[in-house]
Amino acid sequence: MVALARGGWLRLALGLTTLSTVFAEKVCYGRRKFELTLTVGKYAPDGVERDMILVNGAFPAPTIEVEQGEHVDVIVHNKMVHNTTVHFHGIDMHASPWSDGVPGVTQRQIGTGETYHYKWQATQYGSYWYHAHQLGQVEDGMYGAIVIHPKKELPKPWSLISQDAKVIEAIDFAAKKPYPLLLADHRHKTAEEIINLSHKANLELPCFDSILFNGKGNVNCLPPDELTSLLTPQQANTLKVNNVTNFTPKGCMPPQLISKTVSPNVTINLAALPKDVVDSCTPTKGSKEVITVHKHHASDEKWFALDIISAFHLLTVMVSIDEHPMWIYAVDGDYIKPQLVHALQATNGDRFSVLVRLDKPGDYPIRVSSVSNSQIMYSSATLRYNVNEAGPVPERQTVPYIKNNGFAASNATVFYSQAKQKQFVVDPIKQTADQTVKLFMRTAGPSFAWALNKTILPPSVLDHGTEAVVLFEPQFNDFDNTTITTKNGTWVDLILITDTIPMPPHPIHKHGNKMWQIGNGIGPFPWATAAEAAAAVPQNFNLVDPPKRDGFTTAQATPTNATWTVLRYQVTSPGAWLLHCHVQSHLVGGMAVVIQDGADHWPIVPDEYRKF
Structure with missing residues (x-):
């Protein structure tokens, strides 16, 4: 039986303008199968036509929606002239590292005319996304949203937003139907x-032509x-x-x-x-994303849930909805103690799940402004609703929380604070690490070449993936600038240090599991371990309830000040994982290392993947 994936009918029931949703075959109870066919075709997201990667004939790629606990089969048919792979960003791939989608690290490339069968279990819940992990192809349009609906019995943080039973019921109703909003920077060249x-x-x-909202822009x-x-x-x-x-x-x-x-x-x-x-700019009319909410909870309380997915290739942006504060209730998929904000900063790979109270019908700009030093750019989508469904949506001038450069429009504007981000259910964190790895970030020659640890990870490892694959042939005795090896169950500190200055911020993403940011600071890092640093500058560390994410952005280093960031994680998923900057030009330029996690419990790769 072939049925529309759960999110398709949920969004139709909510009365939302929808993204395309992939058709899923429910193979059996607790298992879903998705078919993705990748082709190249002409498409004009912002009014200018260019070659784009289309998935099932659509851009962006269709939304994948499943239930927490379900087993997921994603079958990718590559009908392009280029090799490719697909990575499921933020999915921990527990016991299935061969489905992580990194060429040369977890699999060989999917060649022209070939089909690859990704299999993984949705052990997590929340907002994620999937994208190509091959030579910047994410910039060509190969990206889409993932929504994993939590188990019914999972504790939820609604009572921290309101104690009113009607409000909690309305919030829960909205949160069951989050609307994915994929934000991306776009160029007219491939x-x-x-x-x-x-x-x-x-x-x-680092120069782009437009900002896209679910593939629309100008x-x-x-x-x-x-x-x-x-x-x-x-x-x-x-x-x-x-x-x-x-x-x-x-x-x-x-x-x-x-x-x-x-x-x-x-x-x-x-x-x-x-x-x-x-050096030149020609304006276009393009198209505009209008998110129209028609139906709501039966009570007087009306709420809307939005999954903001930062699919940017380089830009970091500020996001805000005029006159509508946002309750951030999940970050990178996990529930947090909700923060009430007017604006949030999003960079490459981030996901923010937010709740918005719909209490004054009308059209409201969803503003996105670049805060990257390299480009001034802004654009908007529209949130439209009429609670009473009586007549047209009122028209009036709205009041923004942010300026077009992302700065506060007034002193009253409240911004999201990662430092104040707390897990809703706090995971225990070990107070000392078993292993410390210092990573010295630097430029490695021209401005397109970047190293996460002194030396670039060459394309022969990162993008070719046609011969040796780390997961298949691990080299546990390799100790170099691009390889890290750990033991299962241990706690590892990754200390990111700017080795050349000035240096822009780098959104560092780890495949395989989430990390805690336990410390950061300005200046050199003269200590051997985080423990020594925490003893010397305790005000720079949080070992009680630090933020937990699958990606953290390092601080910008000025011409006079270096910076450092300490990330801690526990090795719980043996396999070969990539740690890299999620700025696409930096990743293509080599800013990555391979982590051989749990070398003493290395997984046995099924023959179907080893022989692919």
Whole structure:
């Protein structure tokens, strides 16, 4: 029997404008099968047509929705001319590391005309996403949302939002039907074209054409005076000290300043860059995402749940909904003690599940503004609702919480704080680590080459994956800058240290399981272990209830100050896992290491995967 995946009819029942939802075959009780066919076709997300990766003929890829505890089969048919893989971001892949989707680490590439069968169990709950993990193909459109509905008996944090039984009932009703909102930066050139241009120019190209909301957007060209008004103090100072008047018409930092800031001793070739990559901007009408909510809970209390999924390739953004505070109730899939905020900062790979009270009908902008130093850009989608369903939605001017550069519109604006993020149900954390690994982040030559630990992880390991696969042939005796080996059950500290300055923030994502950020600071890290550091600067550490996520962003290092971040995790899922920066150009540039977790309990790889 073939049936629409659970989320399809749930969103129809809620009366929402829907994303496409993949059709799932419920093979048997507790097991679902999804078929994904990848092709390349012409598509114009923001009004400009280009080659895009389409999944089942759609962009973005269809939403996958399952119940917690279900076994999931995802069968990928590669009908493209390029090899590919699919990674299920944030899924712990317990006992199924061969389904993690990293070429050269957990599998060989899926070649043209080939089919790969991913199998995993939804042991978690919450908001996740899936995307290509091959040479930046996520930039070409191969990404989609994952929603895992929690078990009924799982404790939920609604009573921390309200003690009113009607409110709790309405919140629970809304949270059962979260609406995925995939946010992404978009370019008019393919990932392969950008990689080739970067190498020709000897320069990273952190410049985009538009911001997409569930695959919809438009090119918004800002006049020079508006660009000047939106410059942050840091951006303005960078222009001033280099005697440059403004950002480019596309809102981008001039490319010569990108190189001068990050790789000052590298010669670049600006003549290799077509004008439309950085220096010109043509506005488009494109399309707009309008999330229309028609139906609600039967009581007077009306709430809406939104899964904000940051599928950005480089940009970090500020997100806000005019006149509607957001209760953040889950981060990276896990329930937290809810935070009431007006705006939240999202970077590559982040997921925020938020609840919004619908108490004044109308159209409200969902604003997204870049807060990355490399580009000034903003756009919006629309949240539309009419609680009483009586007549058209009222039209009026709304009041924003944030400016178009992501700064607060007033002193009353409250921002999400990761430092204050607390698990709803706190997992115990060991007070000392069994193993300490220092990772020295640096540029490794030109501004497109990055190292997570002094040395880049070369493409022969990270993207080719046609010969040796780490999961199949682990090298437990390798001790180098790109390989970490651990024992099962142990606690590991990853200390991320800026080795060259200045340096932008890096969203560091670990495959296989979540981590705690137990400490961070400004300046050098002279200590041998986190324990020594915590004894010296206890105010910089939290070993009681630190935030837990599958990705953390390091602090920006200025020309005068380095930074450091301490992440702790327990080895509970033996296998080969990637630790990497989720900025696509940094990952393609080599900013990753391979972790051989649980070498003493290495999994036996099924023949069907070993022989693929």
